[in-house]
């Protein structure tokens with residue numbers, strides 16, 4: 221009898237351990253979070269993991285989203301006579317993805333190249349970070365900034381005049397004192413502060429979880445959380461949001477992003493910049509948007525609907541995207557931007573040789 225009882229207990233312990241291992245491998249759901257709820261986070265994990273890339277499927281994906289570098293000459297041929305406006309995402313585009321969001325620094329080389337690009341074309345950085353934070357990372361005064369996924373824009377005070385030869389005069393641009401803020405989610409600020417306070421306390425016990433204040437949005441990072449706790453963290457965040465029905469939850473790269481449910485995203489920010497730059501009605505505008513995350517898809521869509529421009533995704537794995545072109549990682553972004561600046565200089569000097 222005792223022997224049977226011992227056998228039963230041992231069997232139960234082994235079964236429990238097996239279930240735990242399966243949960244950790246994502247093969248089974250835990251009792252704290254249903255499969256449906258865990259699924260979205262696991263999905264973004266896969267997207268964030270470059271190691272799972274299958275080279276052959278990446279190659280076939282590249283057929284649909286060709287390399288903007290390999291096809292650089294073709295892209296520039298299509299840009300001749302057009303006014304290029306450059307839009308750049310920050311994390312994963314200008315800086316590599318790292319574990320600590322406070323240390324996602326941009327290299328000096330990348331900074332120098334973005335500065336060169338901004339001397340040639342109106343250039344805006346549209347990030348999920350708070351505007352102040354992304355500006356502190358980028359440290360350039362000749363680019364425009366939008367933070368909180370476009371909900372915090374510092375737009376040019378007066379439309380920027382570009383001359384008929386398409387040359388962009390950026391010498392007057394000093395984004396520290398020459399701009400008008402546009403913040404369509406301002407009325408949500410008190411609720412955002414409240415959510416931040418509740419979240420900080422709530423997730424305190426989940427090791428590795430961290431909350432980032434992005435001004436008009438909030439990021440809950442789980443890059444350093446143990447996989448078995450992902451579901452619990454997501455449940456916690458969702459339970460906080462139950463008391464804030466005007467907010468929604470989106471997923472990025474190992475991050476849950478909370479933002480006000482307003483119809484405003486990076487795509488709207490792109491259009492807003494074109495408007496304030498005095499360029500939106502012009503038929504020969506060519507927006508180039510480079511980004512790596514889901515929120516950048518909104519801007520890709522806008523470029524599609526405008527019928528002109530180059531939406532470029534940064535990804536080293538096949539992804540569902542509205543982008544037409546691709547770049548593998550920030551190091552390819554750097555090469556692309558430097559070629560873009562050089563192309564402008566060469567085309568300007570050959571133009572002045574022809575007319576000079």
Ligand SMILES: O=P(O)(O)OC[C@H]1O[C@H](O[C@H]2O[C@H](CO)[C@@H](O)[C@H](O)[C@H]2O)[C@H](O)[C@@H](O)[C@@H]1O
Nearest residue numbers: 310311317318319321324347348439443473475
């Ligand atoms: O629109 P973005 O500029 O791409 O901002 C999106 C989020 O980027 C940051 O998080 C991501 O990068 C971190 C640093 O490499 C990484 O640790 C994290 O796992 C990524 O999700 C930023 O910290 C978030 O607040 C932004 O929403």
